[in-house]
Amino acid sequence: MPFFKSLVALLLLASASQCVLGQEIMSVSVEGNTNSEAYYIISSSGFVTGIELEPTLVRAAVKRIYRLGLFEDVSVDTTIVPGGVDVVIRVKEFPTVSTVRFLGNRKISDGKLEEEVGVLEGEIISPQRILLWKSRILDAYEEKGYLLAEVSAERVVEEEGQARINFVIDEGRRVRIREIKIHGNEHFSDSKIEMQMSNREKTWYRSASFKEDEFDTDLGKIVHFYKTDGYADCQVVDHEIAYDSLKEWMYITVTVDEGKRYRIGDISFTGNDVLGSGLLAGLLNYEKGDIYNAEKLDRSLMEIYSAFGEEGYIYASVTPSESVRNDTLIDIEYSITENSQAYVRRIDIAGNTKTREKVIRREIKVLPGDVFRRSSLVRSQRAVFNLGFFEDVTIDSRPANEKGDIDLIFNVREKATGQIGMGLAYSGVDKLTGYLTLSLPNLLGRGESSYIKLEKGGTKQNFEIGFTEPWLFDTPISAGLDLFHLTRERDAYDDKRIGGSVNASRPLPWLDYTRAYWMYRLEQREIIIHDDSDVGSYILDQAGKKTASTTRIALVRDTRDSFFNATVGTRNLISGEWAGGYLGGQIKYQKYEAETRWYHPVLWNNVLMIRARGGFVDGYREGEAVPISERFFVGGVGDWGIRGYGDWGGDIGPRDAFDNPVGGRTAAVLNAEYKIPLTKGVYVLAFADAGNVWESFQDIEINSTDDLKRGAGFGVRIEIPLMGVMGFDFGYGFDKSPPGWVPHFQIGTAF
Numbered sequence: 001m002p003f004f005k006s007l008v009a010l011l012l013l014a015s016a017s018q019c020v021l022g023q024e025i026m027s028v029s030v031e032g033n034t035n036s037e038a039y040y041i042i043s044s045s046g047f048v049t050g051i052e053l054e055p056t057l058v059r060a061a062v063k064r065i066y067r068l069g070l071f072e073d074v075s076v077d078t079t080i081v082p083g084g085v086d087v088v089i090r091v092k093e094f095p096t097v098s099t100v101r102f103l104g105n106r107k108i109s110d111g112k113l114e115e116e117v118g119v120l121e122g123e124i125i126s127p128q129r130i131l132l133w134k135s136r137i138l139d140a141y142e143e144k145g146y147l148l149a150e151v152s153a154e155r156v157v158e159e160e161g162q163a164r165i166n167f168v169i170d171e172g173r174r175v176r177i178r179e180i181k182i183h184g185n186e187h188f189s190d191s192k193i194e195m196q197m198s199n200r201e202k203t204w205y206r207s208a209s210f211k212e213d214e215f216d217t218d219l220g221k222i223v224h225f226y227k228t229d230g231y232a233d234c235q236v237v238d239h240e241i242a243y244d245s246l247k248e249w250m251y252i253t254v255t256v257d258e259g260k261r262y263r264i265g266d267i268s269f270t271g272n273d274v275l276g277s278g279l280l281a282g283l284l285n286y287e288k289g290d291i292y293n294a295e296k297l298d299r300s301l302m303e304i305y306s307a308f309g310e311e312g313y314i315y316a317s318v319t320p321s322e323s324v325r326n327d328t329l330i331d332i333e334y335s336i337t338e339n340s341q342a343y344v345r346r347i348d349i350a351g352n353t354k355t356r357e358k359v360i361r362r363e364i365k366v367l368p369g370d371v372f373r374r375s376s377l378v379r380s381q382r383a384v385f386n387l388g389f390f391e392d393v394t395i396d397s398r399p400a401n402e403k404g405d406i407d408l409i410f411n412v413r414e415k416a417t418g419q420i421g422m423g424l425a426y427s428g429v430d431k432l433t434g435y436l437t438l439s440l441p442n443l444l445g446r447g448e449s450s451y452i453k454l455e456k457g458g459t460k461q462n463f464e465i466g467f468t469e470p471w472l473f474d475t476p477i478s479a480g481l482d483l484f485h486l487t488r489e490r491d492a493y494d495d496k497r498i499g500g501s502v503n504a505s506r507p508l509p510w511l512d513y514t515r516a517y518w519m520y521r522l523e524q525r526e527i528i529i530h531d532d533s534d535v536g537s538y539i540l541d542q543a544g545k546k547t548a549s550t551t552r553i554a555l556v557r558d559t560r561d562s563f564f565n566a567t568v569g570t571r572n573l574i575s576g577e578w579a580g581g582y583l584g585g586q587i588k589y590q591k592y593e594a595e596t597r598w599y600h601p602v603l604w605n606n607v608l609m610i611r612a613r614g615g616f617v618d619g620y621r622e623g624e625a626v627p628i629s630e631r632f633f634v635g636g637v638g639d640w641g642i643r644g645y646g647d648w649g650g651d652i653g654p655r656d657a658f659d660n661p662v663g664g665r666t667a668a669v670l671n672a673e674y675k676i677p678l679t680k681g682v683y684v685l686a687f688a689d690a691g692n693v694w695e696s697f698q699d700i701e702i703n704s705t706d707d708l709k710r711g712a713g714f715g716v717r718i719e720i721p722l723m724g725v726m727g728f729d730f731g732y733g734f735d736k737s738p739p740g741w742v743p744h745f746q747i748g749t750a751f
Contacts, residue, residue: 022052022053022054023052023053023080023084023085024050024051024052024053024083024084024085025047025048025049025050025051025052025053025084025085025086025087026049026081026083026084026085026086027049027086027087028042028045028047028048028049028086028087028088028089029086029087029088029089030042030088030089030090030091031088031089031090031091032090032091032092032093033091033093034093034161035070035093035096035161036068036070036071036091036093041065041068041089041091042089044064044065044068045061045064045065045089046060046061046064047061047087047089053078053084053085053087058076061076061089062074062075062076065089065091069124069126069128070091070093070094070124070126071091071092071093071094072092072093072094072126073091073092074089074090074091074092075089075090076088076089076090077090093124093161094124094125094126095124095125095155095157095161095162095163096121096122096123096124096125096161096162096163097119097120097121097122097123097124097125097162097163097164097165098121098159098162098163098164099121099164099165100114100117100119100164100165100167101164101165101166101167102114102167102169103166103167103168103169104168104169104170104171105169105171106171107141107144107146107171107174108140108141108144112140113137113140113167116136116137116139116140117133117136117137117167118133118136119133119165125155125163125165130153130155130165133153133165133167134151134152134153134167137149137151137167137169138151141169141171142211142212142213143211143213144174144209145174145175145176145207145209145210145211146171146172146173146174146175147172147175147210147212148172148173148175148247149169149170149171149172150169150170150172151167151168151169151170152167152168153165153166153167153168154166154167154168172247173246173247173248174209174248175209175210175243175247175248175249175250176202176207176208176209176210176248176249176250177199177200177201177202177208177209177210177249177250177251177252178201178202178208178244178249178250178251179201179251179252180194180197180199180200180201180252180253180254181251181252181253181254182194182253182254182255182256183253183254183255183256184237184255184256184257184258185256185258186258187226187229187231187258187261188225188226188229193222193225193254193256196218196221196222196224196225197218197221197222198211198214198217198218198221199211199214199215199218199252210250219236219239219254222234222236222254222256223235223236223256224294224295226256226258227292227293227294227295228293228294228295228296229261229291229293230261230262230263230291230292230293231258231259231260231261231262231292232259232262232292232294232322232330233257233259233260234256234257234258234259235256235257235259236254236255236256237255237256237257238254238255239252239253239254239255240252240253241253260327260328261291261292261328262291262292262324262328262329262330263289263290263291263292263328263329263330264286264287264288264289264290264291264292264329264330264332265288265325265329265330265331265332266288266325266331266332267281267284267288267331267332267333267334268331268332268333268334269281269333269334269336270333270334270335270336271335271336271337271338272334272336272338273338274308274311274313274338275307275308275311279307280304280307280334283300283303283304283307284296284300284303285297285299285300285303286300292330297320297332301318301320304318304334304336305318306374308336308338309372309373309374310373310374310375311341311371311373312341312342312343312371312372312373313338313339313340313341313342314342314372314404314406315339315340315342315404316336316337316338316339317336317337317339318334318335318336319334319335319336320332320333320334320335321333321335339404340403340404341371341372341404342371342372342404342405342406343369343370343371343372343405343406344366344367344368344369344370344371344372344405344406344407344408345368345400345401345405345406345407346368346400346407346408347361347364347366347367347368347407347408347409347410348407348408348409348410349361349409349410349412350409350410350411350412351411351412351413351414352412352414353414354389354414354442354445355387355389355390355412355414355442355445355447356445356446356447359387359389359442359445359446359447360384360387360410360412362471362474362476363380363383363384363387364380364383364384364410365379365380365383366380366408372406377395377408380395380410381393381394381395381410382561382562384410384412385562386562386563386564387442387447388441388563388564389412389414389415389441389442389447390412390413390414390415391413391414391415392412392413393410393411393412393413394410394411395408395409395410395411396408396409396411397409438451438452438453439451447470447471448467448468448469448470449467449468449470450465450466450467450468451464451465451466452464452465453465459488459489459490460486460487460488460489461486461487462484462485462486462487463484463485463486464482464483464484464485464486465482465483465484466480466481466482466483467480467481468480472504475506476506476507477504477505477506478504478505478506479502479503479504480502480503480504481500481501481502481503482500482501482502482503483499483500484497484498484499484500484501484523485497485498486498490660491660492529492530492531492534492535492539492658492660493527493528493529493530493535493539493543494526494527494528494530495525495526495527495628495629496525496526496527496528497523497524497525497526498523498524499521499522499523499524499548500521500522500523501519501520501521501522501523502519502520503517503518503519503520504517504518504519505517505518508555511557512557513557513558513559514555514556514557515555515556515557515558516553516554516555517552517553517554517555517556517575518551518552518553519550519551519552520549520550520551521548521549521550521551521552522547522548522549522550522585523547523548523550524545524546524547524548525545525546525547525548525587525627525629526544526545526546527539527542527543527544527628528543529543534658534660535656535658535660536656536657536658536660536662538625538628538656538662539628539656539660539662541625542625542627542628546585546586546587547584547585547586547587548579548580548585548586548587548627549579549580549583549584549585550577550578550579550583550585550587551577551578551579551583552575552576552577552578553575553576553577554573554574554575554576555573555574555575556571556572556573557570557571557572558570558571558572559571560599566599566607566609567599567601567605567607568599568600568601568607569599570596570597570598570599571595571596571597572595572596572597573593573594573595573596574592574593574594575592575593575594576590576591576592577589577590577591577592577593578590578591579630580620581620587627588619588620588624589617589618589619589620589626589627589630590617590618590619590620591615591616591617591630592615592616592617593613593614593615593616594613594614594615595611595612595613595614596611596612596613597609597610597611598610598611602674604676605677606674606675606676606677607674607675608672608673608674608675609671609672609673609674609675610671610672611669611670611671611672611673612668612669612670612671613639613640613667613668613669614666614667614668614669615632615640615666615667615668616665616666616697617630617631617632617665617666618665626665628662628663631662631663631664631665632653632663632664632665632666632667632693633648633649633653633661633663633693634649634652634653634667634669634691634692634693634709635647635648635649635650635651635652635653636648636650636744637727637729637744637746640667640669640691640693641669641671641689642669642689642690642691642709642711643687643689643711643712643713643715643729643731643742643744644689644710644711644712644713644731644732644733644734644736644741644742645709645711645731645733645736645742646742647744648661649661649662649663649693651709651733651736652691652692652693652709652736653692653693654693654695663693664693664694664695665694665695665696666693666694666695666696666697666699666700667691667692667693667694668691668692669689669690669691670689670690670691670708671687671688671689672687672688672689673685673686673687674686674687681718681719682716682717682718682719683716683717684714684715684716684717685714685715685716685717686712686713686714686715687712687713687714687715687729687731688710688711688712689710689711689712689731690708690709690710690711691708691709692707692708692709708735709733709734709735709736710733710734710735711731711732711733711734712731712732712734713729713730713731713732713741714729714730715727715728715729715730715744716728725746726746727744727745727746728743728744728745728746729743729744729745730742730743730744731744
């Protein structure tokens with residue numbers, strides 16, 4: 001090696017040139033360096049002018065310079081000069097990377113290998129770096145099951161100071177798992193244990209590539225699996241990996257010692273004063289006499305910590321200890337040190353460049369001086385995020401004093417909220433519609449919102465303008481004003497509305513996550529019949545202009561983690577709407593609706609949503625007509641969607657003698673969706689829908705499955721900036737005539 005050659009040369013030089021030793025160093029210089037600073041080399045060597053030159057000093061200097069990892073050869077020369085010696089450090093630098101090539105790789109692309117290896121142009125090519133790069137290549141092949149891959153590196157000098165690296169790869173055969181045998185197992189079968197592992201045997205649907213980095217975890221999973229069924233002493237005592245003659249197939253043998261099966265004995269708590277033992281026992285996921293289950297014990301420990309944290313004892317220590325009794329029972333004792341309560345000293349806001357601080361602070365549910373409670377913190381984070389003004393909201397904390405109090409920092413990342421949008425929207429009801437919107441949801445950073453919307457299409461013409469103040473007079477009352485001019489064209493008539501509304505809402509302090517809403521709307525409605533001979537008497541009687549004076553009251557309890565893309569939580573609504581009567585106007589009806597939505601996370605960040613919605617509308621007197629615009633039309637997508645059927649009552653519900661849909665006074669729909677995210681803003685879903693519309697409650701046949709129209713299918717959703725959600729659903733209607741598939745395409749709306 002160059003290092004030892006240089007060292008031997010220096011020793012020979014030292015023995016043959018005793019005249020220079022003990023002489024004073026007059027100067028130190030460097031030769032051969034191109035990319036390295038001479039000052040850096042000299043300072044690392046230990047040579048200093050004015051000191052005597054000694055053999056140990058020379059040897060140490062060479063070692064130090066080699067340790068820098070920049071040079072493949074180092075030597076030291078001396079020249080006798082008046083008064084002492086001049087020292088010259090001669091170095092040969094490692095070349096730097098000009099290009100990298102991969103040869104022989106078929107299973108992994110050049111681009112993927114470049115990403116895994118991370119070689120940068122201009123890096124030095126030292127033996128240590130080459131060893132690291134080869135190791136990264138082998139790791140990439142191991143992940144794909146190519147455990148026999150080999151890599152060599154060739155350094156090809158192209159010009160002074162630069163070189164090309166060729167990584168020559170022999171991929172070898174892919175090693176796959178032919179068989180996994182378990183020895184020592186009496187309680188569980190081989191296949192049951194194998195199901196706990198990431199590495200599995202080869203089947204027709206599984207490639208069974210061996211993942212070495214996950215094998216140790218697999219052994220731990222086996223032990224954990226046993227410990228969830230009472231075998232608290234289970235161990236993996238041995239494992240063996242063998243190959244066939246071609247090293248293409250792998251045979252794994254795992255030997256376990258199951259030990260005894262235990263049940264839970266006595267459960268006790270010590271050191272707890274704030275939370276009683278009875279309360280803590282109620283938090284446990286197990287009881288005395290249950291089969292020992294390590295997973296339930298872990299969950300129980302987290303529940304205890306959460307209970308103390310909810311009371312501000314975030315520094316509490318809980319140590320479970322287990323002791324075996326009578327060979328079959330495990331007594332569990334929780335030793336608790338509560339420590340002191342933590343209080344919130346101050347709350348800071350960071351990252352808000354547009355939104356005013358008070359807009360954020362009024363959503364925070366914890367105040368300075370409050371006991372620190374995790375639930376209040378989670379609610380605060382959710383409320384700030386659901387303003388819709390931020391891409392992300394995170395919370396940091398820092399110790400405030402020696403007593404254990406803490407400061408909280410809400411870090412927000414603003415997003416562009418003001419939108420000027422124009423484009424096309426499509427739904428089965430309104431067909432293709434062009435729109436222009438100006439939306440300012442965080443006006444001047446005050447949290448206020450305003451919008452102007454223009455829509456014109458084949459069956460819809462709309463103009464809207466509105467303004468909402470979310471905190472009226474700095475109270476949690478939201479108030480808004482909307483004006484509209486809407487025309488919808490149906491097959492036999494046009495429905496035209498001109499008017500405005502005022503609305504207000506506020507949270508109910510005695511009901512968590514619940515908000516009360518009130519609205520009053522005054523409008524002029526007009527039904528314009530295209531041809532009197534094409535409609536029945538019910539629609540014909542509604543022709544002309546009428547005034548509607550309407551009010552609506554609703555209660556909404558919303559615990560979803562996000563209003564925009566929920567993954568967990570519920571939304572429940574109940575509302576009543578009344579027109580006419582004491583409110584005046586020519587249109588009279590009463591209308592009641594209820595809805596519940598449940599979101600539940602499942603495997604791999606997938607989300608299951610279940611929804612039920614029902615409604616009833618009627619006049620104030622028996623036999624009184626209900627406006628057609630207030631009756632229920634089910635089918636297609638939307639609030640009353642049943643996919644697999646035509647929109648707006650095209651396939652479901654009562655019709656008049658001229659086959660015009662007239663809707664019903666009672667409606668119910670059930671929807672289930674299983675959503676699978678693919679990338680950010682893109683997800684696919686499977687769905688099942690059912691429902692119907694009836695003229696009255698008496699028409700509902702509860703015991704008849706034929707009374708519900710059923711649909712199922714699949715869809716895709718893509719979030720498009722400035723437009724909203726583009727969706728395509730393909731639903732199969734089982735109960736229409738004839739049954740079949742119906743596409744549902746929409747832009748700018750979501751189901």
